[in-house]
Amino acid sequence: DAKTTQPNSMESNEEEPVHLPCNHSTISGTDYIHWYRQLPSQGPEYVIHGLTSNVNNRMASLAIAEDRKSSTLILHRATLRDAAVYYCILRWSGGSNYKLTFGKGTLLTVNP
Amino acid sequence: NAGVTQTPKFRVLKTGQSMTLLCAQDMNHEYMYWYRQDPGMGLRLIHYSVGEGTTAKGEVPDGYNVSRLKKQNFLLGLESAAPSQTSVYFCASSQTPSGGRGTDTQYFGPGTRLTVL
Numbered sequence: 001d002a003k004t005t006q007p008n009s010m011e012s013n014e015e016e017p018v019h020l021p022c023n024h025s026t027i028s029g030t031d032y033i034h035w036y037r038q039l040p041s042q043g044p045e046y047v048i049h050g051l052t053s054n055v056n057n058r059m060a061s062l063a064i065a066e067d068r069k070s071s072t073l074i075l076h077r078a079t080l081r082d083a084a085v086y087y088c089i090l091r092w093s094g095g096s097n098y099k100l101t102f103g104k105g106t107l108l109t110v111n112p
Numbered sequence: 113n114a115g116v117t118q119t120p121k122f123r124v125l126k127t128g129q130s131m132t133l134l135c136a137q138d139m140n141h142e143y144m145y146w147y148r149q150d151p152g153m154g155l156r157l158i159h160y161s162v163g164e165g166t167t168a169k170g171e172v173p174d175g176y177n178v179s180r181l182k183k184q185n186f187l188l189g190l191e192s193a194a195p196s197q198t199s200v201y202f203c204a205s206s207q208t209p210s211g212g213r214g215t216d217t218q219y220f221g222p223g224t225r226l227t228v229l
Contacts, residue, residue, distance in 0.1 A: 032214035043116075043202045043220030044155070051214070091214045099145070099157035099170055100218060 004088045009107040012078045020073040020106055022088030027068050032091045035062065035073045036100070037084040044087065044102070047073065083110045114138050116221035118203050124227045125193045133188040133224050135203030143206045144186040145170075145218065146178060148199040155202065161186055193228045200225050 005023040012018040024033070034049040048055055048062045050071075055062040061074040075082055087105040116137045125131055135144065142163050147155040147170075157170030161180040175197060177189045186205075190197060204218040 030214065034217070041223075043204070043223050044218075045220065046217045049215065049217065091216065099160070100155065102154035104152075104154065 004090060004103060006086070006088055006103065006106045008104065009109065011109045011111065012075075013111050014080060015077050018075040018078045018082070018108065018110075020075075020086050020088075020108065021070065022072070023070045024088070024090055025069045027090060028092065030092060033062065033064060033068075033071050034089045034091050034100075035060070036087045036089060036102075037082075038087070038105070039081075039084045044100075047086075049091070078108075078110045080110050080112060083108055116203055116205055116219050118201075118221040118224050120224060121222070122225050124229065125190075126229050127194060129193050130189070130191050131193065131226075132190075133201055133203075133226075135186045135188070135205075135221060136184055137186075137203075137205040137219070138184065139205060139207070139219065140183070141205035141219070142183075142208045143216075144180065145204040145206075146176070146186065146188045147202045147204065148172065149202060149223075150199050158188065158201075193226075195228045198226060198228045 032049050032051050035047040036044045037047050038044045048057055048060050050062045063072045085105040085107050087102050119134045145160040146158040149155045156172045158176050159170050159178040161167045164183040167178045179187045201224045203221040206216050206218045
């Protein structure tokens with residue numbers, strides 16, 4: 001899988017938007033961009049994924065740069081429950097690559 | 113829907129003891145996975161299964177065995193536990209991705225914290 005780079009940590013205030021960046025300059029044309037998060041003492045949780053176009057779901061939005069070398073996960077109104085480690089992961093659509101490759105992610109702290 | 117459940121939640125073993133971790137999913141997913149998470153190393157895939165009766169090795173399979181006798185269950189066994197196997201173990205499952213492997217999304221259990229003394 002191609003490599004991703006994320007900031008080690010970010011801070012936000014409750015009820016404010018949060019933009020979590022991810023750089024993936026070596027992304028290939030068939031790599032999907034996935035985001036997972038891991039709340040304290042819990043298993044990872046799927047958040048969102050996309051290929052080229054921006055995506056929205058009930059949890060978040062994913063903004064993908066036109067050249068696809070970077071993306072941003074957007075939490076529109078952060079809550080205390082959003083405090084977690086957020087992982088940006090690239091998934092190649094071909095072959096038999098079954099594993100998710102988790103890096104160190106971004107630790108998001110949400111202040112009340 | 114309980115999703116993915118794991119038993120036990122915590123376990124302490126002595127070196128050389130054996131145990132089995134049980135993972136169950138009620139989403140009728142074809143694929144199941146076992147990962148381990150160690151501080152500073154992220155999650156690493158131990159074994160996985162693409163269907164009932166089939167298993168395959170991941171990136172760190174040594175010291176572990178698995179079985180998938182029923183579609184909903186995936187068992188991870190440690191025959192002779194070692195301190196290096198102290199970790200948090202996560203099970204996950206996923207449906208056959210209709211849009212190719214790139215669209216596969218995995219659902220994780222709450223984890224089993226294992227300590228080997």
